Amino acid sequence: MSLPRISSALLAALLVALVGFVAAGCAEAARERLGLGLAPPISVAMIVHGAEGDPFWEDVRAGAEDAARAFDVNLFWRSTADAEERVRLIDEVVQQGFEVLVVTLSDPEAMSDVVRDAALIGITVYIVNVGAEIGAQLGADSYFGQVETVAGLAVGDRFAEAGGTHLLCVQHEAQNVALETRCNRAGSRLDQLTTLQVEPNSEVESQIAQALAADESIDAVLTMNTRVMNDALAALQTARGSQSGGRTVVHAVFELNEVVLDAIEDGRVAFAVDQQPYLQGYLPVAYSRLVQYSELTQGDELADALLQWIAGRGVLLGPGFVDSHNAQRVRESMQSLRTSSNASEQVTE
Secondary structure: OOOOEOOHHHHHHHHHHHHHHHHOOOHHHHHHHOOHHHOOOOEEEEEEOOOOOOHHHHHHHHHHHHHHHHOOOEEEEEEOOOHHHHHHHHHHHHHOOOOEEEEOOOOHHHHHHHHHHHHHOOOEEEEEOOOHHHHHHHOOOEEEEEOHHHHHHHHHHHHHHOOOOEEEEEEOOOOOHHHHHHHHHHHHOOOEEEEEEOOOOOOHHHHHHHHHHHOOOOOEEEEOOHHHHHHHHHHHHHHHHHOOOOOOOEEEEOOOOHHHHHHHHOOOOOEEEEOOHHHHHHHHHHHHHHHHOOOOOOOOHHHHHHHHHHOOOEEEEEOEEEOOOOHHHHHHHHHHHHHHHHHHHHHHO
16 A cells, blocks of 8 residues: 655644634634535544543544634544444444544454444545554555554664664553554564563553563663653663663653653653654544545645645655654744644634
8 A cells, every 4th residue: 555655844834734724814714715614514533542641642632623623523532442442432423424434443353344334334434543554455545644564663773773682662552553563573673572561550660670670681662652651761760770880771662742852852762753643633634524625625725735645545644753863843843833723723712
């Protein structure tokens, strides 16, 4: 499956412009410009596997809600790690007549049947974050996220460049194919891989500390979100202090936010992998509306550009890498986008 890759600079410009549709004037004027007032708003259900309150998924939700306001979309959002609950919710929104379904496929064995059925009866299905290939097989219309195989290999290469040879890869979600792929692909670039499965509500710091103490050859640690990153940082501090002369361990994380940027800038984390969660929420919602009105929006430069980029199988939003060389620039860009989003929200309320 071939997916177009949008450069980070172009995505940032596009996002500012999209959010600015509402902030620059008023919500009604923006909708009129795109012809969105000619029919009732469409209904989009976004049902994802993240734990409630997880910073990554809160960014995805913020993007989806901003797009829903800007493009006059009736949005239903739910984030739960319970696969059975996600299946139930998908059945429910299908029965309620939602036109668009946006889902993650972290656990394809549990989710495949209900997603395939939704696509077969004519519902537009978009996959975000994980499940690009299986989603295409199930009849999904598009994908927004990163290819985990590519991301994992790239992370492994960066660890190797930093001198890593033995990777401890921490997985915080059972049966998540994305996390398994990241670990296996990153580990394939090094001499040795140790995978540690942890429960988020358990003593994660202690488990990581025990793994580090059990094998002093571990010189690289990969975590998958901010919470586990913080537990790993505490465990690494203990491990480094217990070894004569200090212990060199390179730490990287698959997440990007202010907390991660702080850790990069003070040297506790070597690099982070960014897959642009805000856009994983924003783009499928905005795209749903623009596809609905593709004929009416012809000639509008921004709308045409978005449709052209996403036409086909989807858009790659990562992997992007943030380290000490570009952390400050990334922070400034994030703050600029947040300011634009807040201005949009104030105008539409």
